[in-house]
Amino acid sequence: MTKKIFKSVLLVAVVMVLFCCTFILGILYRHFTTIEEEQLGAQLGFVVTGVENGGVDYLKSLTEKKYRITWVEPDGTVKFDNKTDASKMENHANREEIKESLKFGRGECTRYSSTLTQRTIYYAKKINDGSVIRISISQETVLKLLFSMISPMAITILLAVILSSLLARGVSKKVVEPLNNLDLNKPLQNDAYGEIAPLLRHIEHQHRQIDEQVLELRQKKDEFQATIENMDEGLILLDAKNSIISINPAAKKIFGTTDECLGKDFLTVERNTSVGNTIKEAMEKGKAEIILKRYGLDYQLGISKIESAGKTLGAVLLAVDVTEKNNAERTRREFSANVSHELKTPLQSIIGSAELMENNLVKEEDMPRFVGHIRKEAERLVNLVEDIIRLSWLDENRDMETELVSLKDIAAETKEALENTANEKNVTINISGEDIKLHGVRSLLYEIVYNLCENGIKYNKEGGKVDITLSKEAGKDILVVEDTGIGIKEDQQSRIFERFYRVDKSRSKETGGTGLGLSIVKHAAMYHNADVTLESTEGQGSKFTVMFPREE
Structure with missing residues (x-):
């Protein structure tokens, strides 16, 4: 100055x-x-x-x-x-x-x-x-x-330079000293020249704006930190040298590391060569992904390059649990294969019987038996298609019309509908307990009771019984269907709700079962936010309990 x-x-x-x-x-x-x-x-x-x-x-x-x-x-x-x-x-x-x-x-x-x-x-x-x-x-x-006059003027100018230098030192010291003593952190508290008051007010205004912006940035940083800290997905930020600059708890768990990894090369934490190659690919192409298997789970690791003005700044890694998605896809493929098989079996049986009849290879006295077989297989095919349609509707989670439904009335309707089937096996259906009314989809609630009772009859012993019990306990409405049938082996109990799974394939074929009944029960219960549990002992029978959350 x-x-x-x-x-x-x-x-x-x-x-x-x-x-x-x-x-x-x-x-x-x-x-x-x-x-x-x-x-x-x-x-x-x-x-x-x-x-x-x-x-x-x-x-x-x-x-x-x-x-x-x-x-x-x-x-x-x-x-x-x-x-x-x-x-x-x-x-x-x-x-x-x-x-x-x-x-x-x-x-x-x-x-x-x-x-x-x-x-x-x-x-x-x-x-x-x-x-x-x-x-x-x-x-x-x-x-x-x-x-x-050049010489006199030159002498005069030289004197002016000397005097100006001396004057500048004195003036600058007097002018600059108060400015050097300004407290810019508290501009308005300075006792300085009145001429710089507008400047000090402007600095004060700038301070307030900067403080507000810093506060806003800090809040956004805290919000971002809170978000990534509570994410189920693993998130990692790398710099241009692949060093870890940020990692959230989910990522630490997935890759088995701690905060000590910060600042280290990611490839020293994750030594999987495929991951290293994927990061390299992302840096070249902008994006890349790979499926990782950790602790029995499938993770989709997506990697995106971060760049600005053509300069690579680093990369962001996002690990998403896709186990459920992969399982659903696997189940879908299995279901498609099973549907094809289940549809093909009765059709082949029908075609085989029809070809024998068409070629006059069936005796006259055997004709009714073959016709009955075709009818039975056709009915089985119709039942299978209907069950598949029901499951598809439930999978789509469509909104369906609900109403106030009496479970006791549905139990009575089910008993009446299965009366002939029960009489054929000399099985008794009993209904007990208090009347439970809840809001739900009547057709789905009927499917739950009907399928459980039908299975209880099909897999029961001669002279056995099926008990339908309704009760209220601890904020839940409970439906229990218990039979005295053949029971289910312990190693099979975890799979009975799978589609097309049959405990006894030969008996299921004889009774015309599709293998979808219990799967429909499970999905219909899930639609009503209900839980289904099984208690069974081989040779003694099975007990299915459906617990509905009670409405306030």
């Missing part, structure tokens, strides 16, 4: 010196020129009077050589000149001052030398005989005077 003040003071001083010198010189030059012109005019009057009275003799008698005096005839011939031989001088008829004198009686003119450093003032006057007396004086121009 001292340099700026010095330059400013010096510039002002030099400009002022130059201006003052030039201004004063101009005024003085103008003043003295005016005086000299007045003296020249007066002197011309004296000379004219002398010439008119004394002629050439008067001019020769003049000893004053300050002025040049020239006597010019009316035709321009020089008759006399006090400084040059008149006979050698050119005709002056075309001189401006001579022409004016001959025409108006008086004339004047100023002419400059070729170097512009000298100027000559000419005054002329016509006398009685018609000739002209001219008087002139030469003087230095302002430019010549300025050149002559």
Whole structure:
């Protein structure tokens, strides 16, 4: 700042010196020129009077050589000149001052030398005989005077530089010291110049804005940190050298590491070569992904390159648990294969029987049996298609119309619908407990009770029973279907709700089961936010419990 003040003071001083010198010189030059012109005019009057009275003799008698005096005839011939031989001088008829004198009686003119450093003032006057007396004086121009003042002005400017330097030090110290003592953290509490008050107010305003922005950034950072800390997905940020700069708890768990990994190369934490190749691919192509298996789970590791203005800044790694998705896809493929098989089996049986009948390979007395077989397989096929449609609807989780449903009424309807089937096996269906009413989809609730009771009859013993019990316990409405049938082996119990799974395939084929009944029960219960549990002992029977959340 001292340099700026010095330059400013010096510039002002030099400009002022130059201006003052030039201004004063101009005024003085103008003043003295005016005086000299007045003296020249007066002197011309004296000379004219002398010439008119004394002629050439008067001019020769003049000893004053300050002025040049020239006597010019009316035709321009020089008759006399006090400084040059008149006979050698050119005709002056075309001189401006001579022409004016001959025409108006008086004339004047100023002419400059070729170097512009000298100027000559000419005054002329016509006398009685018609000739002209001219008087002139030469003087230095302002430019010549300025050149002559270069040395004094240089000395003056040098003095100005010295004084400016001293003045700048003093002024800058006085000006800068209060500025250096400013507390910019508390701008409005400073006792400084009034002129910088607007600046201090602006700084205070900037501080408030910066504080607000910092607070906002901190809040966003905290929100981002809280978000990634509570994510189920694993998130890792890498720099351009693959060093870990951020990792959330989920990622630590997936890759089996701790906060100590921060700053380390990710490939020293995850030594899987495939992961390293995937990161390299992402850096080349922008994105890449790979499936990782960890702790019995499938993770889709997506890697995206981070870049700005064409420069690679790092990468972000996101590990998403896709186990359920993969299992669902696997189940879908298995289901498709099973559906194809289950549909193909009765169709092949129907086609086989029809071909035998078409080729007259069936005896007349066996014809009813073959027709009955075709009808039975067709019914099985229809039941299978209907069950598949029901499951598809449940898988799509469609919104269905709900109503207030009495489970006791549904149990009674189920008992009536299965009465003939139960009588064929001499199985008794009993209903007990209190009436439970809940909001639900009537058709799905009927499927739950019907399928559980139907299985209880199909896989029961001769003379057995199926008990339907309704009760309320601890905020839940409970439906229990218990039979005295063949039971289910312990190693098969975890799979009975799978689609097309049959505990006893031969018995299922005989009874016309599709293998989808319990899967429908499970999905229908899930639609109502209910849980289904099984208790079974081989040879003693099975107990299915469906627990519905009670409505307030």
